[in-house]
Amino acid sequence: MTRLGGRLAALGVALVMATLPAAQGQAQTQATRAQTVQQKAPAAGKKIVRIGATQAVDSMSPFLAVRLVSSSVHRWIYSYLTVPDPKTLEPSPELAESWETSDDKLTWTFKIRDTKWSDGQPVTAQDVAWTFNTIMTNDAAKQGNGPAVENFESVTATDDRTLVIKTKKPQASMLDNPIPIVPKHVWEKAGDPGQFQNDQYPIVGSGPFIAVEHKKDAYVRLEANPNYWRGKPKIDELDVVFYENPEAAITGLKKGDIDLIGRLDAPQYEALKGDPNIVQWNGNGRRAAYLQINHGATTIDDKPVGDGHPALKDPKVRQAIHYAIDKQALVDQVQNGLAVPADGSIIPPMYKDFFWQAEGDEKVTFDVAKANQILDDAGYKKGSDGVRTMPDGKRKLEMRFSIHTDVPVEEKLAQYLTGWFKQIGITLTTRKLDSTKFTEETGFTGLFDIAISGWSVNPDPEEILATHLCSRRPTASGDGGGTESFYCNPDYEKLYQEQLSELDRAKRAEVIKKMEKQLYTDAPVIALYYQNDLEGYRKDRISNITPMPEDKGLFYGASGHWPIYSLDAPAPAAAGSAGDGGSSTGPIIGGVVAVVVIGALGFFLARRRRSVTDDRE
Amino acid sequence: MTAPLDTEPAAATAAAGPAMERSAHRGVLRYALTKLGGALLSIGMVIVATFFLFRLIPGDPAIAYTRDVPLSPDQLDLLRRQMGLDKPLMQQFLDFVLRTLRLDFGTSYEYRRPVLDLIGERLGPTLVLVGTGLVISVSLGLWQGTRAAWKHGSRFDRMSTGVSLVLWSVPTFWLGLLLLMVFAAGIGPIPGIFPTRGMEGVDAPDGLAYIPHVAMHLVLPCLTLVAVVYAQYLLVMRSSLLDEIGQDYVTTARAKGLRDDQVRRRHAVPNALLPTITLVFINIGFVVGGAVSVETVYSWPGLGLLFYEAIKGPDFAVMQGTFIVVCTAVIIMNTLADVAYRVLDPRVRSA
Numbered sequence: 017m018t019r020l021g022g023r024l025a026a027l028g029v030a031l032v033m034a035t036l037p038a039a040q041g042q043a044q045t046q047a048t049r050a051q052t053v054q055q056k057a058p059a060a061g062k063k064i065v066r067i068g069a070t071q072a073v074d075s076m077s078p079f080l081a082v083r084l085v086s087s088s089v090h091r092w093i094y095s096y097l098t099v100p101d102p103k104t105l106e107p108s109p110e111l112a113e114s115w116e117t118s119d120d121k122l123t124w125t126f127k128i129r130d131t132k133w134s135d136g137q138p139v140t141a142q143d144v145a146w147t148f149n150t151i152m153t154n155d156a157a158k159q160g161n162g163p164a165v166e167n168f169e170s171v172t173a174t175d176d177r178t179l180v181i182k183t184k185k186p187q188a189s190m191l192d193n194p195i196p197i198v199p200k201h202v203w204e205k206a207g208d209p210g211q212f213q214n215d216q217y218p219i220v221g222s223g224p225f226i227a228v229e230h231k232k233d234a235y236v237r238l239e240a241n242p243n244y245w246r247g248k249p250k251i252d253e254l255d256v257v258f259y260e261n262p263e264a265a266i267t268g269l270k271k272g273d274i275d276l277i278g279r280l281d282a283p284q285y286e287a288l289k290g291d292p293n294i295v296q297w298n299g300n301g302r303r304a305a306y307l308q309i310n311h312g313a314t315t316i317d318d319k320p321v322g323d324g325h326p327a328l329k330d331p332k333v334r335q336a337i338h339y340a341i342d343k344q345a346l347v348d349q350v351q352n353g354l355a356v357p358a359d360g361s362i363i364p365p366m367y368k369d370f371f372w373q374a375e376g377d378e379k380v381t382f383d384v385a386k387a388n389q390i391l392d393d394a395g396y397k398k399g400s401d402g403v404r405t406m407p408d409g410k411r412k413l414e415m416r417f418s419i420h421t422d423v424p425v426e427e428k429l430a431q432y433l434t435g436w437f438k439q440i441g442i443t444l445t446t447r448k449l450d451s452t453k454f455t456e457e458t459g460f461t462g463l464f465d466i467a468i469s470g471w472s473v474n475p476d477p478e479e480i481l482a483t484h485l486c487s488r489r490p491t492a493s494g495d496g497g498g499t500e501s502f503y504c505n506p507d508y509e510k511l512y513q514e515q516l517s518e519l520d521r522a523k524r525a526e527v528i529k530k531m532e533k534q535l536y537t538d539a540p541v542i543a544l545y546y547q548n549d550l551e552g553y554r555k556d557r558i559s560n561i562t563p564m565p566e567d568k569g570l571f572y573g574a575s576g577h578w579p580i581y582s583l584d585a586p587a588p589a590a591a592g593s594a595g596d597g598g599s600s601t602g603p604i605i606g607g608v609v610a611v612v613v614i615g616a617l618g619f620f621l622a623r624r625r626r627s628v629t630d631d632r633e
Numbered sequence: 634m635t636a637p638l639d640t641e642p643a644a645a646t647a648a649a650g651p652a653m654e655r656s657a658h659r660g661v662l663r664y665a666l667t668k669l670g671g672a673l674l675s676i677g678m679v680i681v682a683t684f685f686l687f688r689l690i691p692g693d694p695a696i697a698y699t700r701d702v703p704l705s706p707d708q709l710d711l712l713r714r715q716m717g718l719d720k721p722l723m724q725q726f727l728d729f730v731l732r733t734l735r736l737d738f739g740t741s742y743e744y745r746r747p748v749l750d751l752i753g754e755r756l757g758p759t760l761v762l763v764g765t766g767l768v769i770s771v772s773l774g775l776w777q778g779t780r781a782a783w784k785h786g787s788r789f790d791r792m793s794t795g796v797s798l799v800l801w802s803v804p805t806f807w808l809g810l811l812l813l814m815v816f817a818a819g820i821g822p823i824p825g826i827f828p829t830r831g832m833e834g835v836d837a838p839d840g841l842a843y844i845p846h847v848a849m850h851l852v853l854p855c856l857t858l859v860a861v862v863y864a865q866y867l868l869v870m871r872s873s874l875l876d877e878i879g880q881d882y883v884t885t886a887r888a889k890g891l892r893d894d895q896v897r898r899r900h901a902v903p904n905a906l907l908p909t910i911t912l913v914f915i916n917i918g919f920v921v922g923g924a925v926s927v928e929t930v931y932s933w934p935g936l937g938l939l940f941y942e943a944i945k946g947p948d949f950a951v952m953q954g955t956f957i958v959v960c961t962a963v964i965i966m967n968t969l970a971d972v973a974y975r976v977l978d979p980r981v982r983s984a
Contacts, residue, residue, distance in 0.1 A: 066835065072942070080745045155711055159745065213746065232754060233934035235835045255835045260932040260941070263810055267818040268829040452690065452947060 062252040063585040065558060067572065068265040068274035072233045072258045077214035078196040079150065079157035087194075089236055089256060091577045093221040094196030097126060097144065097179075100475040102564045102578040105367065106521065107191030107475075111139065111222070112179070121186035121517055122169075126179040131245040133199045135220045141173035146200040148181070156210025161195045186517035188524055192476030197222070224249045224581045234258055250560075250584040263287075266552075269294065275557040275585075278572025280550040281425070282352040288552045297551040298354060299568045300366040302575070304480075305470040306358070306543040307341075309334055313462030313502035316489045321502075322462020325415050327406055332394040333413075334539035337466075338380045339387035340436045347545050350428045354550060358543035361532035363477050365546060366565065369521065370477050372529035374536055387440045396441070404441035414443040415465040418458060421448040426468050429544075433466075459498060460490045469500060469541070475575050481512060481531055484540065501540040508534055549573055560584035665972050672968040679960040683953050684729050688722075690947070716742060729953075738954030743946050748954035751939060758832050759935030763924055765851060766858035771913055773859065774866025775906075781867065782874035782905075783897055794871070797864035809857045809930035816853055827853050830932040854931040858924050862916075869912055874905040907978055914970030918963030 071085040078090045101108040112126040128141045148171040169182040206212040219227040225238035238254040259265035268274045310324030327333045343357035360373035395407035404413045419426035430446040437444045457463040486504035515527040549570040562582035563569035571579040695712045738748035781790040819825025886896045928937035943951035
């Protein structure tokens with residue numbers, strides 16, 4: 017026994033020795049990367065709001081970050097040229113106080129606001145020019161917002177207050193530019209902006225908050241920026257706390273570990289019901305869900321690609337399918353009533369200026385009889401098994417419906433569609449694909465008949481409109497730029513160019529509505545519903561928060577800093593003591609647990625001794 | 634093969650680091666070197682397999698990675714160049730092998746940072762969680778297994794075996810959520826005293842108070858982990874001890890008039906420990922990989938979570954890197970188990 021014990025111990029020591037250097041190296045790298053600049057001040061007397069996020073920040077550098085949570089954090093610590101107005105969502109001044117365009121619509125001149133970075137240095141047009149030029153010239157820095165400067169010819173600062181942007185083609189969406197402006201004087205010294213992780217805290221910015229600490233995969237700590245030009249935020253600290261697991265985040269909200277959480281799905285939203293301290297927020301959403309129909313997919317050089325069902329090339333069949341969908345039922349049954357049935361196209365009604373919906377004869381309502389009538393008239397005859405065949409009698413209308421694996425909502429949707437389509441003589445079978453395969457088949461190789469899809473729309477709808485352009489179709493080698501429909505229609509192309517060079521918002525909206533109408537009637541995509549924005553927050557910890565847009569809009573998922581900037585918390589004492597309570601009771605409870613564990617061990621040992629005595633023969 | 638040698642305990646240390654061996658224990662050395670060679674071969678095969686395995690995943694990484702972001706073909710090309718996907722497959726393979734041998738696992742597509750750095754950052758939390766879990770579950774499993782086997786058929790045996798098997802069959806994710814709801818959120822009279830996520834809160838104290846703070850965060854994930862895995866130690870220990878109980882030497886020991894406790898501790902248990910040690914060693918290897926489900930439920934910032942996020946990405950460089958690191962750890966621990974086994978059990982040496 018002693019020999020064996022000795023050997024085991026020696027082995028253990030050897031193991032520990034082997035792992036120790038690794039552990040030490042780990043500790044060192046963490047020490048050198050330690051990002052805590054200030055010692056953590058006691059929370060007392062501070063108004064703190066904690067937001068739960070189900071995504072971890074990938075990078076604090078706006079040039080590199082691609083995740084949504086990172087762009088939210090950047091929205092709160094940086095400023096932009098312009099921001100959407102919180103009421104109307106029209107572009108409004110931010111770092112650019114005012115702007116004008118040349119007659120040829122290719123030159124934009126911005127007057128830059130006289131304000132300060134959080135380190136006291138003045139914000140100048142050179143900062144803006146440096147930011148844009150960096151993305152235009154440094155390939156690695158294109159990761160975050162590369163497409164936003166694609167149409168830029170040149171960006172120059174003619175003096176400290178004047179910025180001139182020349183574009184290759186007119187660009188009406190200029191005022192919805194998503195690029196956070198970074199301070200040149202900091203970034204110039206930080207080395208290659210395509211590599212720099214922006215991890216020198218506090219991060220110098222010009223937004224309402226200053227990032228003071230980022231613990232990777234745990235949280236980001238922001239403090240109010242006293243120099244913010246619109247005025248200091250009402251709360252002192254904003255923490256963005258990471259939860260990998262949405263259910264754990266819901267538990268955290270109920271318990272008070274976090275105060276606000278956005279981007280909920282229907283079951284998560286329902287789980288908040290009945291808690292007296294929690295407000296369930298059901299606002300208008302930015303997202304449209306639609307069916308993508310393979311109406312004869314082609315590559316960018318007009319060669320057919322994929323194996324879409326030939327019947328879907330016929331607009332009449334697509335129209336019949338549209339008539340066979342009960343959108344209200346889908347909203348009620350699939351989305352728990354937390355969505356708006358789509359009587360329009362790809363732009364949700366939240367964007368009042370650009371939203372279009374069908375009226376009168378154009379409007380497609382759920383009508384199985386009419387759908388059957390259309391198919392009968394077009395010569396698709398029903399066989400004895402109730403399934404229709406092509407007019408030439410060669411192929412049955414048996415189609416695939418592609419959805420993602422592990423998305424219960426889509427499976428439910430598939431069941432409803434299968435039922436309705438059966439009534440009009442179309443057999444629908446569901447294909448579940450993992451997201452990589454799904455993207456490939458529905459966006460590049462065209463190996464689908466009907467697929468589920470969706471898009472979150474920005475205040476300027478240019479991006480989603482562009483997903484139906486001919487140029488977005490894949491190349492013959494299978495590359496390409498992300499079409500949402502393989503659509504290619506000369507009329508649509510013309511309207512797209514027209515809206516892009518129409519700088520008058522009202523006139524531009526008219527053109528955009530024509531594009532939506534065309535998508536509605538031609539039906540390469542069929543909009544199903546617009547999901548509501550579902551969030552939850554604690555009313556005992558958040559005394560005020562204004563959604564964006566102010567009428568039933570969004571908080572966390574908003575396309576601007578407004579809701580978070582509007583945050584207010586109850587009197588500091590309450591928030592402070594609540595925040596403090598955790599940290600001061602923590603060690604005590606920890607101590608208690610330790611004592612209990614030791615006690616239990618002692619008890620077991622004692623019992624063991626006793627039982628040993630009992631065992632004696 | 635070789636004649637049994639009288640190995641001193643120190644040889645165990647030497648066997649762990651064969652390169653430094655200067656003693657004359659040739660047999661052990663030769664045995665260790667053979668095992669080391671086998672291990673290196675396995676690691677080489679893992680590297681080769683990793684490359685092709687991750688190429689088998691359908692879909693173009695550049696496209697998968699940029700889905701929902703409209704990019705022009707030019708930008709996709711740029712991305713492919715950055716990922717090294719534009720080169721021929723053989724070239725990619727050679728690059729990959731050479732870089733891996735230099736411990737360069739490439740740059741994460743998503744984080745834009747070296748994969749090795751990402752893995753290094755996550756190793757600490759994983760070792761804390763899974764290391765603690767392993768120590769507790771091994772102790773618990775061995776203790777209960779020994780007791781259950783010694784009092785074979787008793788109520789304790791039936792209870793502990795039954796409970797551990799039930800917990801073993803419970804889905805980790807589900808158990809984690811359940812514990813989270815009960816002990817983190819609090820239900821009815823049970824107060825929610827444990828945190829809902831991570832290894833530390835935003836208001837983590839500095840200095841000594843940091844240790845109980847992390848300990849509080851560790852309780853639930855560790856409990857989940859232990860509950861789900863300790864059954865294997867219990868069962869292995871129980872069955873191998875049952876084998877030993879019937880042996881003649883145990884009867885002899887009893888006949889010598891040894892106390893029951895002494896028969897168990899000095900004779901039966903040391904012999905029954907051997908299969909368990911193999912199991913423990915192999916699991917130490919897996920410790921490095923973290924516990925994907927547990928880390929996901931509790932947002933524990935370890936390697937398991939990194940791997941999970943890489944799959945969601947998909948971030949191939951990170952997936953490959955973590956895969957190789959975990960496989961290598963398992964192979965190394967297996968090799969150590971072989972060597973340790975030989976040191977601990979003279980029968981293996983003469984075999």
